Amino acid sequence: MTTHALGDTGVLTVRSLRHILRSPDTIITTAVTPIALMLLFVYVLGGAINTGSDESYVNYMLPGILLITIASGIAYTAYRLFLDLQGGIFERFQSMPIARSSVLWAHVFTSLAANMVSVAVVIGAALIMGFPTGASVAAWLGVAGLLVLFTLALTWIAVIAGLSAKTVDGASAFSYPLIFLPFISSAFVPTDSMPGPVAWFARNQPVTSIVNTIRALFTQQPVGGDIWTALAWLFGILVLGYAFAIASYHRKIS
Amino acid sequence: MAPAQALGPAIRVQGIEKSFKDVQVLKGVDFEVAAGSIFALLGSNGAGKTTLVRILSTLLKPDAGNAAVHGFDVTANPGDVRGSISLTGQFAAVDEVLTGRENLVLIAKIRHLKDPAAIAAGLLARFSLTEAADRKASTYSGGMRRRLDIAMSLIGDPPVIFLDEPTTGLDPQARIEVWQTVKQLASNGTTVLLTTQYLDEAEQLADRIAILHQGTIIQNGTLAELKRLLPPAKVEYIEKQPSLEDVFLALVGDSGQAGAEPEAVERTGGSARSGKELR
Numbered sequence: 001m002t003t004h005a006l007g008d009t010g011v012l013t014v015r016s017l018r019h020i021l022r023s024p025d026t027i028i029t030t031a032v033t034p035i036a037l038m039l040l041f042v043y044v045l046g047g048a049i050n051t052g053s054d055e056s057y058v059n060y061m062l063p064g065i066l067l068i069t070i071a072s073g074i075a076y077t078a079y080r081l082f083l084d085l086q087g088g089i090f091e092r093f094q095s096m097p098i099a100r101s102s103v104l105w106a107h108v109f110t111s112l113a114a115n116m117v118s119v120a121v122v123i124g125a126a127l128i129m130g131f132p133t134g135a136s137v138a139a140w141l142g143v144a145g146l147l148v149l150f151t152l153a154l155t156w157i158a159v160i161a162g163l164s165a166k167t168v169d170g171a172s173a174f175s176y177p178l179i180f181l182p183f184i185s186s187a188f189v190p191t192d193s194m195p196g197p198v199a200w201f202a203r204n205q206p207v208t209s210i211v212n213t214i215r216a217l218f219t220q221q222p223v224g225g226d227i228w229t230a231l232a233w234l235f236g237i238l239v240l241g242y243a244f245a246i247a248s249y250h251r252k253i254s
Numbered sequence: 255m256a257p258a259q260a261l262g263p264a265i266r267v268q269g270i271e272k273s274f275k276d277v278q279v280l281k282g283v284d285f286e287v288a289a290g291s292i293f294a295l296l297g298s299n300g301a302g303k304t305t306l307v308r309i310l311s312t313l314l315k316p317d318a319g320n321a322a323v324h325g326f327d328v329t330a331n332p333g334d335v336r337g338s339i340s341l342t343g344q345f346a347a348v349d350e351v352l353t354g355r356e357n358l359v360l361i362a363k364i365r366h367l368k369d370p371a372a373i374a375a376g377l378l379a380r381f382s383l384t385e386a387a388d389r390k391a392s393t394y395s396g397g398m399r400r401r402l403d404i405a406m407s408l409i410g411d412p413p414v415i416f417l418d419e420p421t422t423g424l425d426p427q428a429r430i431e432v433w434q435t436v437k438q439l440a441s442n443g444t445t446v447l448l449t450t451q452y453l454d455e456a457e458q459l460a461d462r463i464a465i466l467h468q469g470t471i472i473q474n475g476t477l478a479e480l481k482r483l484l485p486p487a488k489v490e491y492i493e494k495q496p497s498l499e500d501v502f503l504a505l506v507g508d509s510g511q512a513g514a515e516p517e518a519v520e521r522t523g524g525s526a527r528s529g530k531e532l533r
Contacts, residue, residue: 004366011363019351022390088347092406095311097337098364253313 005099012093012106016080020114027114030073031121034065038122041188042129049189055219058129063214064187067207069122070115070151071179074158075172077111081162082171085252094253104159104249111155112148119147139217146214149234154178156241163248187211206233262325264289264414264445265310269319272305279305281469282319287447287462289413292440294460295449301466303449304344307418310447311341324414340407344418346399347406350392354383354402357391358409365410377405381435397428404435415439417448421455426499427506433458 020026038058041049046057053060084090084103093103127133135143157174165171184198185191185207191199202208209229216223265287272280279302287293297303308314310323312332321328324338348357355374362370378384381401386394391402400420407415417436421429436459440446450456456463457477464474473480496504 007366008364011360015349015352015360018356022351087350088343088345089349091308091313091343092341092347093364094313095336095339095341096361096364097333 005102008098008102009105009109012102013109016106016110017113019080020110026076027073027118027121030069030076030115030118031125033072034069034122035125037068038062038065038126038129050193052190056130058126058131059218060215061188062123062126062131063211063218064182064185064207065126066119066122066147066214067150067182067187067210068179069118070147070154071175071181073115073118074111074151074154074178075175076114077107077155077158078162078165078171078174079168080110081107081159082165082168085163100253101249104245107159107162108152108155111158112151115151115155116148135218135220139220142217143214146210146217146230146234149231149238150210153234153238153241156238156245159245160241160248163245163252181205182207182211185211206230206237209233262322263287264291264324265293265447266322267306267310267319268321270306270309270316270321271318272302272309272314272316279469280309280316283466283469283471285464285471285474287445289445290440290443291461292436292446292448292459294456294463295447295466296451296453296456296463297449297466298451302469303466304418306466307341307416307447307449310335311339311416312336313341338412339414339416340410340412342403342407342415342417342420344422346396346403348391348394348399348402351390353388353390354378354394354398355387357402357406361406361409367410373409377408381405395428396424397431400424400428400432401435404432408439412444414445414447417446419449419451421450421452426503429455 038061041061042056042058046061049057051057051060081104084107090103094100123131157178161174162171182188185202185205187207191202191208194202209226210233212226213223213230215221216226263286265285267283267285270280270283271278283302283306285293295303295306305314309316310321310328312328312335315329323335326334326338328335348354349360352360355378358374358377359370362373367373374387375384378387381404383398383402383405386398391399394402404417404420420436421432424432433455436446436448440461448455448459460477462474462476463480464471466472473483
């Protein structure tokens with residue numbers, strides 16, 4: 001039966017991608033808030049923020065905005081999984097002779113696809129607002145790789161939330177702190193401008209290293225040690241999230 | 255995957271126990287279901303019917319006892335059991351965002367069958383859903399949704415089908431349609447285990463009826479055997495009043511479904527009447 005795992009995952013991924021195509025509002029909703037934030041910061045608040053560089057503020061904030069986009073996008077991953085569990089279609093799949101893990105992986109791949117589309121929309125908006133395309137192809141690929149890792153890491157957390165939630169609201173509420181995390185990081189202002197304990201937290205939480213790495217890639221600067229810190233955080237969260245998600249999945253289906 | 259079933263019963267349940275935290279839901283359940291028969295598990299809400307169905311369909315592991323479906327043990331060979339069964343749960347397990355046709359094609363594909371489109375078309379016709387085939391399932395009525403649900407369960411011709419309260423929440427006509435489907439299934443050799451809290455449903459459909467009460471089977475037999483448990487009938491003269499269901503069906507009967515599925519109504523309407531007369 002494991003030989004069918006890939007095929008089953010494919011069929012089920014097409015199914016949930018179809019859900020997104022039929023309600024594209026989930027992608028638009030995911031992209032609208034980050035775009036509104038960008039407009040607000042660049043055209044209203046940004047003038048008063050001193051980032052220590054002469055570049056447009058959109059260049060400074062885009063990395064953080066992209067992480068916010070993904071953090072809010074994965075709420076829909078938890079939501080879709082929760083609805084499957086509620087509606088009974090999950091049990092139908094589980095009682096069928098299919099590779100059982102394919103049900104979860106389909107949601108993971110769908111999450112990845114949906115979030116990458118949202119990210120592309122937000123980047124499109126940033127380009128219109130004057131974000132320069134000067135970075136090399138390799139740098140863009142590096143950014144894409146980090147964003148894929150970030151999405152996967154948060155997606156497995158979303159899977160835990162979707163599997164263990166009792167209500168629809170509960171299934172998506174876990175994403176609020178994740179959306180908020182970039183605000184207490186180097187995403188919008190340099191951490192030096194924050195008071196001591198806050199600055200310490202901001203410097204040592206995962207978002208800062210990821211933001212700094214993406215920012216360096218975009219501006220063709222050396223990424224320094226940040227990329228290793230970022231990768232360590234991302235793989236760490238990914239492995240832990242995956243382990244806990246699979247554990248709660250097994251608890252759910254046995 | 256067809257070996258063991260001709261020899262033994264299609265479903266064999268022995269000493270199944272299951273507790274949730276402190277509550278013992280099943281306290282040693284035993285019964286057998288002959289291949290090709292309809293077996294009704296009758297019980298009030300909370301009697302443990304759904305728990306038992308979830309154990310038999312490998313969604314839940316029993317604490318004690320063993321059960322075999324189509325010759326395969328549910329805990330030792332859950333994969334083979336899943337290959338032999340289909341579960342229609344208490345709530346219609348259809349994908350509301352997809353159309354009826356897409357739902358059927360989806361199931362045919364993950365069952366790795368050839369020509370999913372033809373399978374879907376055949377079932378849509380059989381369940382009078384052809385007209386609604388390309389509408390989202392969320393627009394379906396309760397009865398249509400249940401028919402789609404059952405149609406999805408039939409894909410791949412599983413030899414054993416579990417129906418957990420298949421008519422709960424359905425209007426009388428839809429209920430009769432489901433009954434008709436279940437009878438057809440059994441006449442084609444499929445083994446059907448259905449749970450119900452409606453006495454008349456068990457009476458209408460089942461070859462054997464088991465009563466699940468407080469975690470054990472307190473009676474198990476044919477309708478005639480169960481009736482013999484009570485003192486013999488004595489003759490009383492009472493005024494025969496039509497039941498509200500008789501009135502309702504007579505009033506809306508053949509034109510009740512507003513022309514949406516005229517064939518289905520005609521077929522099932524007729525059989526409903528003959529069913530009543532038999533009683």
